[in-house]
Amino acid sequence: MNQVPAPTLAAAPAACDVFIPLHPKDGWVVEHCIRSLHRHLRPRPARIVVLARELPADLRARLEALGAEILDEDRFGELPPRASLPDITCRGIPRSGWYYQQFLKLEARRHSRTPTYAVVDADTVLLRPLELVDAQGRYVFDRTAQYHVPYFDTFEKLLGWRPERQPSFIINYLAFDVALVDRLLAEIEAQAGGRRWWERIIDVIDRSEMSAFSEFETYGYWLARHHPQRFVGAARGNRHTKVKYLWLLPLHRALAGWRSERTVSYHNHRRW
Secondary structure, three states: OOOOOOOOOOOOOOEEEEEEEEEEHHHHHHHHHHHHHHEEEOOEEEEEEEOOOOOOOHHHHHHOOOOOEEEEEEHHHOOOOOOOOOOEEEEEOOHHHHHHHHHHHHHHHHOOOOOOEEEEEOEEEOOEEEEEOOOOOOOEEEEEEOOOOEEEEEEHHHOOOOOOOEEEEOOOEEEEEEHHHHHHEEEEEEEOOOOOOHHHHHHHHHOOOOOOOOOOHHHHHHHHOOOOOHHHEEEEEEEEEEEEHHHHHHHHHHHHHOOOOOEEEEEOOOOO
């Protein structure tokens, strides 16, 4: 197995940039998300950057008042505008936007001013301190039991090998190493015949599957093979509920310690 040279482990950074892809459907929750990041995220946010388009003026003003920067996703890095992506529809449901928000999370490395950056779902609120990098400089990845075969069919097409099953890397937040994301995407492009990494992903996904690519699984499994010393696993609780129960947030905060929950996600299942 070829081991890609990795940056030397160092102490945990004092701060990292945080990126939040935002669909207006999550406008009710994202303000709570941002407040909770300021209060609970470790390392602390150097910047909180919201990636969105066509936000209502009042929502934009409220987010900026919380210290967030707003970047137009259609002018983000080297990605094409969302509207120019090929139409991806599965069983009558548009899926191009769902893939695009994953591409945004990987492309965020170009805009990060810190060597480590985090991505957080806009519908997720931190209830207690959440450590993304430990004192030894290792990334802390919350692992779950889910396993979705199409993700790994795509993984194999992109990278030429199929990983053995292990706990999932899919969660509502993740810390990324800028240099390592660069290396992963370069490896995908090296096997893509001149196509860009996002073009290659679109080329190889099974469009008969509702969900056929995961940025978190791809990064996590690649890291586990090449740099297993760079992360540790954890199992910190996340509550999932519907956005109509956002009014229960004070109760969820009160119960978090008793239930060992670190985050709560208020889902609105309107499609991207």
